[in-house]
Every structure is written in C-alpha cells, then in structure tokens.
Amino acid sequence: MSTPLAQVDRDREASRGRLPPLVGTLTIRRLREALARDAVRRQVYEHLASIAEIEGAHGPAALLRELAESSGALADGHIDLLRRAGEPLTGAPMGGAVSSLRAVLRDLEGDLDEGLAGDAETAAAEGFPDIASWFRSVRAQRVDHAARLMAAQTEGGAA
Amino acid sequence: MSAAPLPYETHHIRVLPWRDAVRTRPAMYVGSSGPQGAAHLVHEILQNSVDEALAGAATEIWLRLLPGGAVEVEDDGRGVPLEPVPGLDRSALDVVLTTLHAGGKFDQRSYAVAGGLHGVGLSVVNALSSTMEVEVRRGGRRALARCARGALLGPLEERPADGGRGTRVRFTPDEAIFGAVRLDRAALERRLMEQAFLLPGLRLHLDDQVEGHARSFCFDTGVVGFVRALAAERRLLHPQPLHIVGEHAGHRVALALAWTDAWAEETLSYVNSIFTRDGGAHVDGLHRALLSAVTGLAVADARVHAEAELGVDGFDVREGLTCVLSLQMAAPEYEGQTKALLTSASAAAAVEAVVAPALRALLEADPGLADVVVGKAVEAARARAAARRAAERARYQSVDAVFSKEVYQQQFGVRSKNWHQSARWITDQDILGAHAAAFDGPSDALLLDVCCGSGVVGASFRGKVGRIIGLDLTPEMIRMAETRLDEVVQGDVYDLPFPDNSFDAVCNREVLHLLPRPERPVAQVFRVLKPGGQFIVGQLLPYGAADTPWFFRVLKKKQPLFFNNFTEDDMRALLSGAGFVDLQVTEVLAWEDIDTWIDTWETPALERAEIRALYTRAPAEVRRAHPFEIDANGRILDKWRWLIFSCRKPA
The missing domain is CATH 3.30.565.10 (Histidine kinase-like ATPase, C-terminal domain)
Structure with missing residues (x-):
C-alpha cells in the first residue's frame, strides 16, 4: 500500500518549519488567479494551434502547441503550491483518491447549483438562445459526471 | 514511504x-x-x-x-x-x-x-x-x-x-x-x-x-483522369481539369485540379505514390501556391476590390476544389511509420515553386478560366461573411423571438439546388417510414407538413391519410414540395396561417432545433390541431449526457442557425409543456456521411475542417457513447440517433 498523498504533504509541511500558513493570504489568491490564467491560456493556445494546423500554418501551430504545453506545466506548478492549503478546487484537506473524488464532486455540485442553470437563463434573456442551449448541454454532461463521481465514491475506487 | x-x-x-x-x-x-x-x-x-x-x-x-x-x-x-x-x-x-x-x-x-x-x-x-x-x-x-x-x-x-x-x-x-x-x-x-x-x-x-x-x-490519363473520377458527381466550372507538371530541386510534381460547384475542398496528396492522409509540407506548398496565384491575378479584378473588406483567404480560393497532388522525391520524411503526414520542408518549397508560376500562367492565358476561379473565390468570401451575418442577425432578432425570414429563405433557397443529395437523412427510408408508421388516425385525415422542405416527410404518409398540405417559407422548397403534396402554402411556423382546430395530424422533422423559442411554433401546432389530433415530430438528438456538448459543437459549426441542442428530456418537456399528451417515442439509427453533410453553402471551410477535427479528436467518453467511424481515407460516417415523437392534443 502506498503512502497517501496527504501524508506526504503533511510531512513536507512539517519539514518546511517556519513558513506561515497559506490559507487566507493574498498570496494564495494570486496563486489561484495565476492558475486560472495559465489554465485558460493552455486551452486557448491549444485551440488556436488547431486552427493554425487547419490553415496549414504548421510553424505557428507548433509554437502555439509548445506554449500551450508550457502553460499547462505552469498551471500544474501553481496547483503544486496551492496544495499546501488543501485541495485546490475547494480548499478541502488533501487526502487519498476517495477524498479527491469527494472534493471534485463538491466543486461540480457547486457549479450545478449556482452556475450553469443561471448562465443559461442569462444567455436566453440577453438574446443568445444558442449559448443558452450550450450551457444546458454542458450542465447535462456535468450532471452525468457528478453521477459517475458519486458511483465511484460508493464503490470506494476510482471513476 | x-x-x-x-x-x-x-x-x-x-x-x-x-x-x-x-x-x-x-x-x-x-x-x-x-x-x-x-x-x-x-x-x-x-x-x-x-x-x-x-x-x-x-x-x-x-x-x-x-x-x-x-x-x-x-x-x-x-x-x-x-x-x-x-x-x-x-x-x-x-x-x-x-x-x-x-x-x-x-x-x-x-x-x-x-x-x-x-x-x-x-x-x-x-x-x-x-x-x-x-x-x-x-x-x-x-x-x-x-x-x-x-x-x-x-x-x-x-x-x-x-x-x-x-x-x-x-x-x-x-x-x-x-x-x-x-x-x-x-x-x-x-x-x-x-x-x-x-x-x-x-x-x-x-x-x-x-x-x-x-x-x-489501367489508365493512361494520370492525375487528370483521377480528378475527373473524383469529381464525377460534381459539375466542373471549367471544361477540363488543369494539369501542371514540373520539377524543382529533385522533386517531381504532378498536379491536376478542377473547381467544381461543390463547397468542400477535396485534395488527395501522394508522395512516391503513398497516400498522405493528413497532407503535410507538400500540401502546404500547394495551398500557398494557389493563394498567391489566384490573389495575384485578382489584384486587377474589380470584384475583388469591391469585396476587399471581405479579405479573400486560402479557404475561399480552395472552395469547391477537387485536386490530386503527386510528388516524387528522394528520402521523404514523415511523422510516424504510417506516413500519413509529410514533414520534409523541401517539399513545400518545391511544390510552391512549380505550381505558383504555372497556375498563374494558365489563368492569365485563359481569361474565361480566370473569371471562373476569381469569381468562385469572391463568392466563397461573400458566403462566409453572409453565414456569419446570418447567425448574428438571427441571434439579435431572437431577443423578441422575431426570427428573420430572409435569413432562412436565403439559406434554404441556396440549399434547394441539391437538397436531396446534400445529406443521407433527408431521403432515408427508415427515418421517413418511422414518421409514417407513427400515424394512427382515419384514412381521410387532413395532414399538415410544417416546414415541409421538399415534401418528402408529408409524402411518406401518402395512402394513410386523405389529403396532405405543406407549409414552408422558401419559394424554391415550395416548388419542390408541390410535386409531392396536394397543396403547399407559403407561411411561417411562428404564425401558422390556418384557423384553430383545422388538422387531424401535423408532422414536422428536423426544424425545431433551428427556431429560437421553439415553444411558440409548438404552441401553434397545438392550436391548429383538432382535439385528439396527432403531432408527429422527428428530431436528431445526442445519445446521452456524454455526447451532448460535443454534438452541440458539431451541429453549431455545421449550421449557424442551430439554436437548440435538444436532449430527449428537453423534447418531452417541450411537447408536454405545450399541452400534448399520450407521448410515444420511436428510435431510428441511421448512418450519415459527414463529409457530404458538411459540404454546404452555410458551412464555411474552417468550420468544415473543425467539424472533422471534432470527430478525429473526440474524447473517449464521447466515443463510447456516440458511434462513428473514420475510414482509411479519412471519410467520416456517423450513426445518427433519430427520435420520432408522437403525441396528441387532448380530445
């Protein structure tokens, strides 16, 4: 049986000694913002690279893909540091795989409760029926993801 | 540890x-x-x-x-x-x-x-x-x-x-x-x-x-014969395919190309007779040569000046192009052992060096040909801009659910030219048969086919009902439907031009997803049905939650007027929300040829390529949920899921 990641983190935390707690600081806010920016960059660069490939511009496409990969690695680095303050999506304490499933589920449920349904209504009210339909489609998939996460937790294993 | x-x-x-x-x-x-x-x-x-x-x-x-x-x-x-x-x-x-x-x-x-x-x-x-x-x-x-x-x-x-x-x-x-x-x-x-x-x-x-x-x-016609065979079902816009052969820095290039009345580009490329499915450097060189030759020539063309704000691009120049490029070279380099994509940079330079001046010379020597090629590119640029405007206009107007009749009339007017050839689903007998089979009413029933298009759905009820009336917005479609239905009326589905309680049955297929505020046309159908009358409506739907957002993207890129990505639950709610009862559903699975389906006026070239990428890069959960196949030549067949809903206005 391998050592739970949470234990590794706690061990590292102890060895870090005099560092202040990260929770509630401006630094953690900046880290979260940096994660959001780099995660978005990764995705947008990938998208632009796909279009460049379709256009036959393989040089620019390769550069965009490399930058996307690099942004992804930076986002991963932000997550590494954010882990000190708990699981990055919800701030819940880091634990094993089952605990991670629980955290991801909690984040998804928040999105389902507060986000996507209202987003569809906003888009419809502002005259964008297609974007409203997109939000509803996304929500349908998220509901399915949440069901899979719940099932995986019940089984006590991975999704 | x-x-x-x-x-x-x-x-x-x-x-x-x-x-x-x-x-x-x-x-x-x-x-x-x-x-x-x-x-x-x-x-x-x-x-x-x-x-x-x-x-x-x-x-x-x-x-x-x-x-x-x-x-x-x-x-x-x-x-x-x-x-x-x-x-x-x-x-x-x-x-x-x-x-x-x-x-x-x-x-x-x-x-x-x-x-x-x-x-x-x-x-x-x-x-x-x-x-x-x-x-x-x-x-x-x-x-x-x-x-x-x-x-x-x-x-x-x-x-x-x-x-x-x-x-x-x-x-x-x-x-x-x-x-x-x-x-x-x-x-x-x-x-x-x-x-x-x-x-x-x-x-x-x-x-x-x-x-x-x-x-x-055994053929002696080479790449020219190849292009003729590929374009057998399309109309060439000039009498003969163009033929270019040449050699540059040890690279031997043979190219045949023809502009056709299709919208999609079909370029097959080969290196030392091996099919390079994903193209690569030689195709990049070809694309650059095409763009430079055509836009170079077009500089003096008044139409291009007039449309300058459109920005004629490479996709416009290649719209409707059928093309075979054969390159012979020593020691080509590929991405991977299966040789699907050529990476030798020298190939791009060689193909461009051979093709650009030769094509330019061919176009300059034949003003009629140049006129066709430049005209096609300008038309493509206009269509691209119009498709964008269509989506924007429909979107803004939908705030008040006043949909733009002109936008729909323009799109379906253009598509009527090859309507039955533009996709398999339109005339698929299983799908049509399932609509007719759902009907349960008197043999003298009066049927309304709403947004009837060419009238094939209404006509599939022939022999089961007494009289079939069609309704459509587009004059070209009405003329086609008049050959199949008893009477066809021009009108719009948001305001059906019929008194209350007029019809025993109403049928409709693959339209509601194009209509902002679909509850309004459904309410109109409810109004014109007699009490106890039957509404039969067919709709293409995703398989489940896993492919719903992915399918939205495929359909939206194909059709700028796509507004509602219905799930089965959405359709049930839409129909029951209008007051319909006795809801029954039939499922029909039918293979659709995606390359033919996306070869349409309203789908610009970039979107066509992006649709193909959505299939080739579909996530695993989509592949598990939604069956489709990509053959060795890259053609995509998608097993579409049709649901035919039958429901009734309470008696």
Missing part, C-alpha cells in the same frame, strides 16, 4: 529478439493491432511492388484475397535478389525477410524514389503473419522461402525456372495479433485504382477468390 523499490541491475536488462519486439509492439510499425493494422500489412507489401513500377521495372501487379484470410501480392518486377549478401553469408531474400532495417531503398542506387524507406516492410509483415511464403523469379532462377511468425522455416527451395520474373508474396495476418480480420475489399480496390491513376500504364488486378470478384485497372 511505500515498500523499497524493485531491484534494477544489469542482469535485468533484456534484449528482445527483433521478431518479439515487432510482435510485442505491432502498433509502432503498422499503426494498430486491429483491422487497420492488418490492412497496413497489405499496403506495405503492395508498396514494394509499386516501388518496382516507380523504378520502371514492373508493369503489372496482382492482389489476391485467398481463402483462410491469406493475401497474395505478385509483380513482374526485378525480383528480390537471391545472391548472398557480402559479409553475411545469407541470401538477400533471407536477409530482407528476417532482418529489420535491411533493404535496397536507403540510397538511390536501386530505387531513385520509393514509397518504402526504412527496410522494415517485408520483415515486419513477416513477423506479424502466421505464415508467409515469398517466391522470386530472377536471373533464370525460381526460389521459394517459407516463414512462420518471422522465422525462416528452412533454406530457400529451388524450383524449376519458368522464364518469368518478379516477386510473389503470400501471407496471412496473424490472428493472435489482429484477431479475426476481414479486409475491406472496397478500400483495397480504391487503393489499386489510385495507383493506376498515379502510374499511367501500370496494370493492377484485384482477384477476390473468397467472394468471386475480380477487377483490373
């Missing part, structure tokens, strides 16, 4: 014999361990024969499909050398059969150009075949080698010479690797036909001895 790491010492290092290496990781060599991999074995052996033809040494090739899953490829080329290889004390045939990276194609002494590159083809096929025999006729000798799973079963057998020449390879793809594979004969036939076009004068024969089917191919 967890348990101590496993030991890792010198004696743990294992050197796999080459055969085991190939059999352990077949996908590294032939792309997959499934049917595509087995087909790749055939292509590898066939390519050796084609390389003999490329070298001017073979005139005829036979491909035989034999009982028991065996395949045989024979040519009348020079034959694999039988003499011992210096320093190895083994015949050349023995060496190429049982040694990776052994062959005559590493330099240009035996083959100036060749499809095979790395000396792995024959030995890899040998390793992945349960049995293989190779018979060589060469220099007055006739010798046979027998192998099993890559191992030679004995010394070469000498047979009585018969004066012939060439190589015959018979092999059986190993079931232990590929499973029980049935090779796609149509795909192999296509491959032989392509080679016959690319190498004029070469005779190729397919003999399927399992199903008793034989065909031979």
Whole structure:
C-alpha cells in the first residue's frame, strides 16, 4: 500500500518549519488567479494551434502547441503550491483518491447549483438562445459526471 | 514511504529478439493491432511492388484475397535478389525477410524514389503473419522461402525456372495479433485504382477468390483522369481539369485540379505514390501556391476590390476544389511509420515553386478560366461573411423571438439546388417510414407538413391519410414540395396561417432545433390541431449526457442557425409543456456521411475542417457513447440517433 498523498504533504509541511500558513493570504489568491490564467491560456493556445494546423500554418501551430504545453506545466506548478492549503478546487484537506473524488464532486455540485442553470437563463434573456442551449448541454454532461463521481465514491475506487 | 523499490541491475536488462519486439509492439510499425493494422500489412507489401513500377521495372501487379484470410501480392518486377549478401553469408531474400532495417531503398542506387524507406516492410509483415511464403523469379532462377511468425522455416527451395520474373508474396495476418480480420475489399480496390491513376500504364488486378470478384485497372490519363473520377458527381466550372507538371530541386510534381460547384475542398496528396492522409509540407506548398496565384491575378479584378473588406483567404480560393497532388522525391520524411503526414520542408518549397508560376500562367492565358476561379473565390468570401451575418442577425432578432425570414429563405433557397443529395437523412427510408408508421388516425385525415422542405416527410404518409398540405417559407422548397403534396402554402411556423382546430395530424422533422423559442411554433401546432389530433415530430438528438456538448459543437459549426441542442428530456418537456399528451417515442439509427453533410453553402471551410477535427479528436467518453467511424481515407460516417415523437392534443 502506498503512502497517501496527504501524508506526504503533511510531512513536507512539517519539514518546511517556519513558513506561515497559506490559507487566507493574498498570496494564495494570486496563486489561484495565476492558475486560472495559465489554465485558460493552455486551452486557448491549444485551440488556436488547431486552427493554425487547419490553415496549414504548421510553424505557428507548433509554437502555439509548445506554449500551450508550457502553460499547462505552469498551471500544474501553481496547483503544486496551492496544495499546501488543501485541495485546490475547494480548499478541502488533501487526502487519498476517495477524498479527491469527494472534493471534485463538491466543486461540480457547486457549479450545478449556482452556475450553469443561471448562465443559461442569462444567455436566453440577453438574446443568445444558442449559448443558452450550450450551457444546458454542458450542465447535462456535468450532471452525468457528478453521477459517475458519486458511483465511484460508493464503490470506494476510482471513476 | 511505500515498500523499497524493485531491484534494477544489469542482469535485468533484456534484449528482445527483433521478431518479439515487432510482435510485442505491432502498433509502432503498422499503426494498430486491429483491422487497420492488418490492412497496413497489405499496403506495405503492395508498396514494394509499386516501388518496382516507380523504378520502371514492373508493369503489372496482382492482389489476391485467398481463402483462410491469406493475401497474395505478385509483380513482374526485378525480383528480390537471391545472391548472398557480402559479409553475411545469407541470401538477400533471407536477409530482407528476417532482418529489420535491411533493404535496397536507403540510397538511390536501386530505387531513385520509393514509397518504402526504412527496410522494415517485408520483415515486419513477416513477423506479424502466421505464415508467409515469398517466391522470386530472377536471373533464370525460381526460389521459394517459407516463414512462420518471422522465422525462416528452412533454406530457400529451388524450383524449376519458368522464364518469368518478379516477386510473389503470400501471407496471412496473424490472428493472435489482429484477431479475426476481414479486409475491406472496397478500400483495397480504391487503393489499386489510385495507383493506376498515379502510374499511367501500370496494370493492377484485384482477384477476390473468397467472394468471386475480380477487377483490373489501367489508365493512361494520370492525375487528370483521377480528378475527373473524383469529381464525377460534381459539375466542373471549367471544361477540363488543369494539369501542371514540373520539377524543382529533385522533386517531381504532378498536379491536376478542377473547381467544381461543390463547397468542400477535396485534395488527395501522394508522395512516391503513398497516400498522405493528413497532407503535410507538400500540401502546404500547394495551398500557398494557389493563394498567391489566384490573389495575384485578382489584384486587377474589380470584384475583388469591391469585396476587399471581405479579405479573400486560402479557404475561399480552395472552395469547391477537387485536386490530386503527386510528388516524387528522394528520402521523404514523415511523422510516424504510417506516413500519413509529410514533414520534409523541401517539399513545400518545391511544390510552391512549380505550381505558383504555372497556375498563374494558365489563368492569365485563359481569361474565361480566370473569371471562373476569381469569381468562385469572391463568392466563397461573400458566403462566409453572409453565414456569419446570418447567425448574428438571427441571434439579435431572437431577443423578441422575431426570427428573420430572409435569413432562412436565403439559406434554404441556396440549399434547394441539391437538397436531396446534400445529406443521407433527408431521403432515408427508415427515418421517413418511422414518421409514417407513427400515424394512427382515419384514412381521410387532413395532414399538415410544417416546414415541409421538399415534401418528402408529408409524402411518406401518402395512402394513410386523405389529403396532405405543406407549409414552408422558401419559394424554391415550395416548388419542390408541390410535386409531392396536394397543396403547399407559403407561411411561417411562428404564425401558422390556418384557423384553430383545422388538422387531424401535423408532422414536422428536423426544424425545431433551428427556431429560437421553439415553444411558440409548438404552441401553434397545438392550436391548429383538432382535439385528439396527432403531432408527429422527428428530431436528431445526442445519445446521452456524454455526447451532448460535443454534438452541440458539431451541429453549431455545421449550421449557424442551430439554436437548440435538444436532449430527449428537453423534447418531452417541450411537447408536454405545450399541452400534448399520450407521448410515444420511436428510435431510428441511421448512418450519415459527414463529409457530404458538411459540404454546404452555410458551412464555411474552417468550420468544415473543425467539424472533422471534432470527430478525429473526440474524447473517449464521447466515443463510447456516440458511434462513428473514420475510414482509411479519412471519410467520416456517423450513426445518427433519430427520435420520432408522437403525441396528441387532448380530445
């Protein structure tokens, strides 16, 4: 049986000694913002690279893909540091795989409760029926993801 | 920490014999361990024969499909050398059969150009075949080698010479690797036909001895004939395909191209007669040459000045283009062993250098041709802008649910020109039959086909109802529907021009997703139905939650007027929300040819390419939920899920 990641983190935390707690600081806010920016960059660069490939511009496409990969690695680095303050999506304490499933589920449920349904209504009210339909489609998939996460937790294993 | 790491010492290092290496990781060599991999074995052996033809040494090739899953490829080329290889004390045939990276194609002494590159083809096929025999006729000798799973079963057998020449390879793809594979004969036939076009004068024969089917191919028309065959079902916008041949820095280019009345571009590219499915450097060079030649010429064209704000781009220039590019070059470099994408930068420069000036000269010498080509590009740029505007106008107007009739009339007016050929679903008998089968009413019933298009849905009820009235917005569609229905009225679905309680039944197919605020047209249908009347509505839907957002993207890129990505639950809610009861649902699964479906005016070229990318890069959960296939030539078939809803206005 391998050592739970949470234990590794706690061990590292102890060895870090005099560092202040990260929770509630401006630094953690900046880290979260940096994660959001780099995660978005990764995705947008990938998208632009796909279009460049379709256009036959393989040089620019390769550069965009490399930058996307690099942004992804930076986002991963932000997550590494954010882990000190708990699981990055919800701030819940880091634990094993089952605990991670629980955290991801909690984040998804928040999105389902507060986000996507209202987003569809906003888009419809502002005259964008297609974007409203997109939000509803996304929500349908998220509901399915949440069901899979719940099932995986019940089984006590991975999704 | 967890348990101590496993030991890792010198004696743990294992050197796999080459055969085991190939059999352990077949996908590294032939792309997959499934049917595509087995087909790749055939292509590898066939390519050796084609390389003999490329070298001017073979005139005829036979491909035989034999009982028991065996395949045989024979040519009348020079034959694999039988003499011992210096320093190895083994015949050349023995060496190429049982040694990776052994062959005559590493330099240009035996083959100036060749499809095979790395000396792995024959030995890899040998390793992945349960049995293989190779018979060589060469220099007055006739010798046979027998192998099993890559191992030679004995010394070469000498047979009585018969004066012939060439190589015959018979092999059986190993079931232990590929499973029980049935090779796609149509795909192999296509491959032989392509080679016959690319190498004029070469005779190729397919003999399927399992199903008793034989065909031979030999053309002297080259790439021009190839383009004619590809464009057989399209109308060429100029009398003859253009033909360009030339050489630049050791690269030999043969190109045929024709602009057609289609919207999609179809460019097939080959390097040393190998199909480069994903294009690459040579296609990039072609695209640059096309753009520079056409826009260079168009600078003096008043229409281009008038449309300058549109910005004619490469996609516009290539709209409706059917094109075959064949490049012959030494030592091409590819991304991966399956050679789907050429990466040799020199190829781009060579193709551009040959094609750009030649195309420009052809266009300058023929003002009529130049007019067609420039006109088509300008038309494409206009259409691209119009498609964008269509979506924007419909979107803004939908705030008040006042949809723009002109936008729909324009789009479906253009599409009416080839409506029945523009997708399979429109005339699919299973889908139409399911609509008619759902009807349960009197034989003298009055049926309204709402947004009837060409009238095929309403006409499918013929014999079951008494009279069929159609309604549509577009004059061109109305004229088509008038040939099938009893009466056709022009009108819009948001305000049906009929009194309350007029019809016994109303049918409608694949329209509600295009209408902002779909509850309003559904309420109109409810209003015009008699109490107890039946509403039958067919809709293309995703399979479930997993493919719902993905399907939204596919449909939205195809159709800017796509507004509602209904799920089954959405449709049920829409119908019951309008007051309908007695809801029943029939499912019909029907294969749709995606390449044909996206070849339409309203789908700009970039979106067409993005739709293809959505299929090729579909996430695993989408692939599990939504069945579709991509064949060896990249054509996409999607098994669409149609639901036909039947419900009634309460009596």
